[in-house]
Amino acid sequence: MIDLDVVTRDADPAYKAWAPKSAELFDKARQVVPGGAGSSARTIPFGWEPYPLFVAQGLGSRITDVDGHEFIDYLLGLGPMILGHRNPTITQAVVEAVQNYGTCFGLPYELEIEAAQKVVDTVPSVEMVRFTNSGSEAVGSAIRISRAVTGRRLIIRFEGHYHGWQDTVYWSNHVDPKLAGPITGPRPVPSGPGVPIELEDTLIVLSWNDAESFQRVMAERGHEVAAVITEPAVLNTGCILPLPGYLELLRSETTKYGALLIFDEVITGFRFARGGAQEWFGINPDITTMAKGLGGGFPVAAIGGTKEVMSIIAEGRYSHSGTYNANVIQCAAVSATMDLLAEPGLYERQRALGFRLADGLTEIAGNLDIPVRVEGLGTVFQMWFSEKDIHNWREADAYASEELFNQWYREMLSRGQLFHPNHLENLFVSLVHTDADIDKTLQAASDSLAAIASRR
Numbered sequence: 001m002i003d004l005d006v007v008t009r010d011a012d013p014a015y016k017a018w019a020p021k022s023a024e025l026f027d028k029a030r031q032v033v034p035g036g037a038g039s040s041a042r043t044i045p046f047g048w049e050p051y052p053l054f055v056a057q058g059l060g061s062r063i064t065d066v067d068g069h070e071f072i073d074y075l076l077g078l079g080p081m082i083l084g085h086r087n088p089t090i091t092q093a094v095v096e097a098v099q100n101y102g103t104c105f106g107l108p109y110e111l112e113i114e115a116a117q118k119v120v121d122t123v124p125s126v127e128m129v130r131f132t133n134s135g136s137e138a139v140g141s142a143i144r145i146s147r148a149v150t151g152r153r154l155i156i157r158f159e160g161h162y163h164g165w166q167d168t169v170y171w172s173n174h175v176d177p178k179l180a181g182p183i184t185g186p187r188p189v190p191s192g193p194g195v196p197i198e199l200e201d202t203l204i205v206l207s208w209n210d211a212e213s214f215q216r217v218m219a220e221r222g223h224e225v226a227a228v229i230t231e232p233a234v235l236n237t238g239c240i241l242p243l244p245g246y247l248e249l250l251r252s253e254t255t256k257y258g259a260l261l262i263f264d265e266v267i268t269g270f271r272f273a274r275g276g277a278q279e280w281f282g283i284n285p286d287i288t289t290m291a292k293g294l295g296g297g298f299p300v301a302a303i304g305g306t307k308e309v310m311s312i313i314a315e316g317r318y319s320h321s322g323t324y325n326a327n328v329i330q331c332a333a334v335s336a337t338m339d340l341l342a343e344p345g346l347y348e349r350q351r352a353l354g355f356r357l358a359d360g361l362t363e364i365a366g367n368l369d370i371p372v373r374v375e376g377l378g379t380v381f382q383m384w385f386s387e388k389d390i391h392n393w394r395e396a397d398a399y400a401s402e403e404l405f406n407q408w409y410r411e412m413l414s415r416g417q418l419f420h421p422n423h424l425e426n427l428f429v430s431l432v433h434t435d436a437d438i439d440k441t442l443q444a445a446s447d448s449l450a451a452i453a454s455r456r
């Protein structure tokens with residue numbers, strides 16, 4: 001347990017001298033906001049030691065803290081700022097829509113159709129879509145809809161994936177292998193207190209990228225499975241890509257046994273490609289959950305699916321409700337974001353930029369004999385400090401050095417580069433980062449990794 005009373009008092013003096021105003025605000029914040037920040041992902045136990053930096057403002061690919069440090073931002077709000085901070089087109093679209101229409105009516109309106117149509121046109125498997133407020137809400141609905149459609153109860157999910165904080169899925173994220181048992185047949189472990197343990201019977205948890213265990217479980221219990229939910233690439237354990245054929249297997253086995261396949265594209269959506277990971281890998285799920293990139297930084301999420309699946313809502317057999325669903329701010333943001341993402345050549349250009357950064361990091365570390373694995377698809381990746389490839393949570397837990405990553409984070413932060421301090425998160429490259437940003441980051445990386453190498 002963290003003694004919050006001593007964190008700022010005992011913080012590393014050099015850090016405190018470097019970020020005194022953040023220290024002051026953190027002291028104030030923790031009196032009224034638990035942990036001193038509005039989401040646990042921004043607090044000390046998640047890696048923001050000795051205390052999180054407080055933000056003054058963000059613009060484009062840059063963010064400035066209250067002590068006046070400017071950073072090239074690879075945190076990007078944990079993903080949503082896909083078009084950079086304060087994107088003028090999206091901001092203007094939202095402001096105008098609110099000024100011209102209002103915010104929410106408890107009735108449908110035309111802009112909602114426009115936003116929905118653009119998402120349907122963008123994401124390959126999505127034929128109908130409902131907007132909602134957060135990724136966790138979207139996933140909660142996806143799980144319940146899959147049960148309602150199939151009349152089954154069992155959900156298969158994977159260790160190391162995160163699907164939001166709802167009871168049904170808040171299990172076995174960064175699970176302690178000692179509690180979860182063998183990798184070939186892990187036990188579901190709730191990710192925190194307060195989750196009803198009875199829900200264990202509704203879940204099968206498997207190790208990801210392991211075709212054999214998935215096929216075995218489907219052969220035994222496939223007819224009981226309502227849905228298999230997966231991140232199509234794991235972005236909640238650093239970055240782990242699917243092995244060739246694995247997503248195809250999830251697709252073919254779910255179809256074979258009449259279960260639904262849910263792609264949780266809250267992070268991968270609009271990021272790996274405009275149509276998300278499903279476009280990139282060429283696999284269509286039955287249900288897709290989206291958030292983050294969807295609204296270009298405005299809070300919006302969505303659940304999309306085939307007409308067949310979504311007909312349960314359309315026909316009134318399933319109530320998907322929410323006072324703030326599809327409000328004006330969301331629909332204006334989605335509509336403007338979808339337009340901007342449609343710029344020809346945008347993804348190709350930014351993916352190339354991201355790959356230049358990733359390849360540059362691999363080369364710099366290699367020249368210094370620091371073992372790293374940079375895994376990702378351009379606009380999102382992680383640099384694992386690991387001698388071995390990582391294919392699932394257990395391997396991340398066993399092989400990736402948290403200690404070296406902490407050093408890397410600190411060295412880069414002091415050189416004007418911001419990303420999440422936790423090695424199980426990742427680095428986001430926005431669609432507005434420039435070649436000059438990447439050059440600066442590679443220079444900072446060269447100096448940072450040299451400093452780490454000199455201490456080894």
Ligand SMILES: Cc1ncc(COP(=O)(O)O)c(C=O)c1O
Pocket residue numbers: 133134135136137139162163164165231236264265266267291301
């Ligand atoms: C893959 C995935 N699903 C769901 C969620 C939950 O989304 P939210 O934080 O908007 O509730 C997240 C959040 O990071 C996520 O990464």
